[in-house]
Amino acid sequence: MKSHIQSLLEQTLESFKQQGIVPADFEARIQVDRTKDKSHGDLATNLAMMLTKVAGKNPRELAQLIIDTLPASTFVAKVEIAGPGFINFFINDSALADQLQNALNDEHFGIKLPTPQTIVVDYSSPNLAKEMHVGHLRSTIIGDSVVRALEFLGHNVIRQNHVGDWGTQFGMLLAYMEELRAKNGEQAQLELSDLENFYRAAKLRFDESAEFATRARQLVVELQSGDAYCNKLWREFNDISLSHCHDVYARLGVSLTRADVHGESAYNADLEQVVKDLDAQGLLTESNGAKVVFQEAFRNKEGEPLPVIIQKADGGYLYATSDLAAMRYRSSVLKADRVLYFVDLRQALHFQQVFSLAKLAKFVREDMSLEHLGFGTMNGEDGRPFKTRSGGVVKLVDLLDEANVRALELVRSKNPDMDEATLAEIARVVGIGAVKYADLSKNRTSDYIFSFEQMLSFEGNTAPYLLYAYTRVVGIFKRVTDLDLSQAKIVLEHEKEKDLGNKLAQFGEILNRVVDKGQPHVLCAYLYELAGAFSSFYEACPVLAADNDAQKNSRLLLAQLTARTLQKGLNLLGIETLERM
Numbered sequence: 001m002k003s004h005i006q007s008l009l010e011q012t013l014e015s016f017k018q019q020g021i022v023p024a025d026f027e028a029r030i031q032v033d034r035t036k037d038k039s040h041g042d043l044a045t046n047l048a049m050m051l052t053k054v055a056g057k058n059p060r061e062l063a064q065l066i067i068d069t070l071p072a073s074t075f076v077a078k079v080e081i082a083g084p085g086f087i088n089f090f091i092n093d094s095a096l097a098d099q100l101q102n103a104l105n106d107e108h109f110g111i112k113l114p115t116p117q118t119i120v121v122d123y124s125s126p127n128l129a130k131e132m133h134v135g136h137l138r139s140t141i142i143g144d145s146v147v148r149a150l151e152f153l154g155h156n157v158i159r160q161n162h163v164g165d166w167g168t169q170f171g172m173l174l175a176y177m178e179e180l181r182a183k184n185g186e187q188a189q190l191e192l193s194d195l196e197n198f199y200r201a202a203k204l205r206f207d208e209s210a211e212f213a214t215r216a217r218q219l220v221v222e223l224q225s226g227d228a229y230c231n232k233l234w235r236e237f238n239d240i241s242l243s244h245c246h247d248v249y250a251r252l253g254v255s256l257t258r259a260d261v262h263g264e265s266a267y268n269a270d271l272e273q274v275v276k277d278l279d280a281q282g283l284l285t286e287s288n289g290a291k292v293v294f295q296e297a298f299r300n301k302e303g304e305p306l307p308v309i310i311q312k313a314d315g316g317y318l319y320a321t322s323d324l325a326a327m328r329y330r331s332s333v334l335k336a337d338r339v340l341y342f343v344d345l346r347q348a349l350h351f352q353q354v355f356s357l358a359k360l361a362k363f364v365r366e367d368m369s370l371e372h373l374g375f376g377t378m379n380g381e382d383g384r385p386f387k388t389r390s391g392g393v394v395k396l397v398d399l400l401d402e403a404n405v406r407a408l409e410l411v412r413s414k415n416p417d418m419d420e421a422t423l424a425e426i427a428r429v430v431g432i433g434a435v436k437y438a439d440l441s442k443n444r445t446s447d448y449i450f451s452f453e454q455m456l457s458f459e460g461n462t463a464p465y466l467l468y469a470y471t472r473v474v475g476i477f478k479r480v481t482d483l484d485l486s487q488a489k490i491v492l493e494h495e496k497e498k499d500l501g502n503k504l505a506q507f508g509e510i511l512n513r514v515v516d517k518g519q520p521h522v523l524c525a526y527l528y529e530l531a532g533a534f535s536s537f538y539e540a541c542p543v544l545a546a547d548n549d550a551q552k553n554s555r556l557l558l559a560q561l562t563a564r565t566l567q568k569g570l571n572l573l574g575i576e577t578l579e580r581m
């Protein structure tokens, strides 16, 4: 509805341009908002006020002109001027009902799909030297929910798990692997089942033995120069590390597969060329033996230029170098229209620098949009980055295990007589859903406090609340037999029916916001409001005990569309639903 009004206003503006009322090159961002007070209609725009200056007319006069020029539409029942020059639109309820009816019969909820784009989404991207820890949760699940929404809207999404699988740490790990293997093959396999310990033990050896450290450095050089033995060891290590990641993805219900892994090592062969190309354009400078690029726009507080380091004095390449190669690949091979990076906000400067350099060096097409969609830190209840009691990093698997245990207690307390298998399945969905929803529902860019109690509460904007709301809606259908809604029609009469209908009709506009800005929390807030609108409707409007069959069936259809929207919405957040809990 909102985009419909927007398009009517765009057409009006176009005709103003043709008539010379506003200059032909005038660019306006037409804003249409939902009104808070329904006596002011359903939607409003401040377009008249925006045009006053360029049109040289007063806003009320312009508002009248807009109304006179507005193309006719069946959705608009009435248009009014309010206050200094706002234009209020009253939506035609029967047109709204038709839209909802249409949504019910369409796999895409009647949402007008955008022109499909090729969108590369770089997310999760853990470093393989260690096990996934809580720091990887946000990138993984925020990225995955945006991916799901993009695909639902018809875009061609290319997932890229840009894992850190290259660099000096691997020398140390391979040297340790080699050492263990020489002693006892079985042992190495066993120790690799806990990467965290493996890394710690390797580091210990590296620090205590000069001989070991030398071997480690030698292995890195051999690895990078393509030595077969080294590469085999390296592949074995990565394979194990990746299988840890994919265990976590499977538990989280994240859609990344092995085929989406395209890590730093994939660009190894391109790095030399990156250096050559930067050099040929005169962009490289030497700084303490390293090859770096200085860009005017990037300076520290003291005003000194900040470099992007491309190649170290010892010949080694850096994080930025592979990112430059990756951008070139995404532009010229993958032909992305947009590239979205779901990476910690603490890397904001890195991305500003490499994006700007990639453009400067013409590594990427002018029309490819590079977007760092950063996120804040997940903190413990003390407000500091989330750690174990002893101050160590929290492994993601351990966190999920605990969520599961707590969810099981919760579900058991509500259903003392339920059998174990059902309890376990419900607890799994609630536990994982709670962890994901707690994260997704927060504004991406802020830090947030991770609290099991809060995320497992049935009150407020939480997964348990929404999952329960869903079971209540579908519960209605369990109480009807011989349901035949094929001839039923949605009719919006009661105030609460209209409110619910209005909420339902916003689904498409919400999804567009999720994908444009990479903000799943907008969808969470919407689902929470939708569940609330359904509750108010259900309290005020008897469904099964409606006045007559037509009314009952109309209300059943509203319930059906609510259930479908809640389920689809949760599904786009990567959260499963339950029929009962």
Ligand SMILES: NC(=[NH2+])NCCC[C@H](N)C(=O)O
Pocket: 122, 125, 126, 127, 162, 163, 164, 323, 326, 341, 343
């Ligand atoms: N193209 C990228 N730089 N993606 C993000 C990589 C994140 C990096 N591996 C880390 O754990 O911090």
